[in-house]
Amino acid sequence: MPGELQIQQAxxxxxxxxxxxxxxxxxxxRVILASLDTKEGSLESTTYNLRAIEDVRRQVRQxxxxxxxxxxxxxxxxxxxxIIQASLAEAGLGxxxxxxxxxxxxFLDGLEQEVIKSLDDTTGDLARAIRRGIVxxxxxxxxxxSVARSLDTTLGRAATAIEGGIRRFNERxxxxxxxxxxxxxxxxxxxxxxxxxxxxxxxxxxxxxxxxDAATANVDGRWNCRHDLAPITLDEARRQNLEFFNGxx
Amino acid sequence: xxxRRYTPPTVGASSKYKMMVTYKSHIIIDTDKAIKxxxxxxxxxxxxxxxxxxxxxxxxxxxYSQGYRKALAxxxxxxxxxxxxxxxxxxxxxxxTGRGKRMGYRYVTIGFSNKKIRKYRLKDxxxxxxxEGNLTTGALARxxxxxxGRVPKRAFFGLTKGEKQRASQHAMQQSIVRQGTGAPxxxxxx
Numbered sequence: 313m314p315g316e317l318q319i320q321q322a323x324x325x326x327x328x329x330x331x332x333x334x335x336x337x338x339x340x341x342r343v344i345l346a347s348l349d350t351k352e353g354s355l356e357s358t359t360y361n362l363r364a365i366e367d368v369r370r371q372v373r374q375x376x377x378x379x380x381x382x383x384x385x386x387x388x389x390x391x392x393x394x395i396i397q398a399s400l401a402e403a404g405l406g407x408x409x410x411x412x413x414x415x416x417x418x419f420l421d422g423l424e425q426e427v428i429k430s431l432d433d434t435t436g437d438l439a440r441a442i443r444r445g446i447v448x449x450x451x452x453x454x455x456x457x458s459v460a461r462s463l464d465t466t467l468g469r470a471a472t473a474i475e476g477g478i479r480r481f482n483e484r485x486x487x488x489x490x491x492x493x494x495x496x497x498x499x500x501x502x503x504x505x506x507x508x509x510x511x512x513x514x515x516x517x518x519x520x521x522x523x524x525d526a527a528t529a530n531v532d533g534r535w536n537c538r539h540d541l542a543p544i545t546l547d548e549a550r551r552q553n554l555e556f557f558n559g560x561x
Numbered sequence: 562x563x564x565r566r567y568t569p570p571t572v573g574a575s576s577k578y579k580m581m582v583t584y585k586s587h588i589i590i591d592t593d594k595a596i597k598x599x600x601x602x603x604x605x606x607x608x609x610x611x612x613x614x615x616x617x618x619x620x621x622x623x624x625y626s627q628g629y630r631k632a633l634a635x636x637x638x639x640x641x642x643x644x645x646x647x648x649x650x651x652x653x654x655x656x657x658t659g660r661g662k663r664m665g666y667r668y669v670t671i672g673f674s675n676k677k678i679r680k681y682r683l684k685d686x687x688x689x690x691x692x693e694g695n696l697t698t699g700a701l702a703r704x705x706x707x708x709x710g711r712v713p714k715r716a717f718f719g720l721t722k723g724e725k726q727r728a729s730q731h732a733m734q735q736s737i738v739r740q741g742t743g744a745p746x747x748x749x750x751x
Contacts, residue, residue: 542612
């Protein structure tokens with residue numbers, strides 16, 4: 313559906329912003345590394361080099377705040393809400409759009425903070441890696457590789473956050489479509505070693521509307537969660553011999 | 562005098578409400594609610610049945626290959642039942658995608674948003690995320706449903722006749738606006 317394609321485009325756009333940001337950071341670090349004192353390609357443990365670590369931290373943070381925050385905030389505050397509203401209206405779900413968009417916007421606010429925090433953590437990691445490189449006399453090329461790896465992790469984390477947001481949006485649509493129509497929800501998904509403490513007591517159990525709402529609202533406990541809520545009627549739950557979740561975790 | 566065209570007994574100015582009149586009773590239902598209930602019922606049923614490892618006819622899905630079962634077990638994931646779920650992206654994406662009216666009938670559609678699937682590969686004895694692929698949730702669902710190459714057919718999408726009846730029963734129960742004996746005395750205006 314066109315609306316859903318818009319959401320996908322928005323996701324891709326967010327990812328593109330993050331990618332641009334990672335490239336900008338990488339370029340900045342490349343410039344800093346090129347300016348360091350080296351002897352036969354290896355970094356030297358000089359005062360000038362050690363001071364450069366502080367430069368890395370400062371410069372990267374500046375890029376994250378100036379470029380990243382502005383671009384992400386613009387996307388989240390102005391473009392995404394319109395896209396979400398339009399896509400819901402096209403899907404014939406416009407009548408409960410405000411509830412969903414409020415919820416999604418809350419999530420997107422959190423996402424912005426999450427991305428900025430990831431970048432901030434990365435600046436720390438990068439500074440530490442460069443310090444280690446200088447003290448250990450590493451090659452500049454090795455350091456660049458390590459920088460790229462750190463940024464990859466940051467991007468992966470941000471992509472997971474976006475993926476989680478879209479999945480949560482889908483879950484909300486399922487819940488809102490079934491609201492007030494006599495449905496309960498089965499918490500479906502695998503029950504294995506990877507299952508988190510929040511999901512463990514709920515897997516395979518039937519949840520009430522309130523419990524399902526609470527589960528959808530739990531972002532931290534269900535980070536990158538594989539589980540899902542499926543609407544079920546009381547008759548079907550009895551037919552399938554499913555247990556009800558007793559609220560105890 | 563011009564012939565008046567017969568119009569079926571729809572109630573009110575909009576098509577929101579539908580009346581069903583039998584010899585002895587009448588029921589007025591909210592069609593919006595009814596189709597929403599049918600859509601949600603179908604989504605829930607398909608998800609739950611797939612989680613139980615059963616296809617749309619209630620038969621167990623074709624087994625995973627031995628290599629894939631081992632990979633799942635090594636990664637700490639359960640190799641059975643076959644639930645078509647590694648990351649949960651495909652089935653998590655199944656939902657009511659739209660509703661409308663065509664040829665005088667209200668309809669509801671369920672499906673996938675055609676979101677891109679993230680790729681996973683066996684690495685260090687674990688299934689690890691390696692990036693975003695070009696395959697969409699809808700395309701992957703189609704591959705599972707009809708089978709392709711080495712992927713066997715696992716027809717999970719759709720409802721049986723009995724399931725359709727149960728969905729309709731639930732939708733009717735939830736969408737009754739008014740019911741009574743005999744013909745309605747007054748039409749309901751929306």
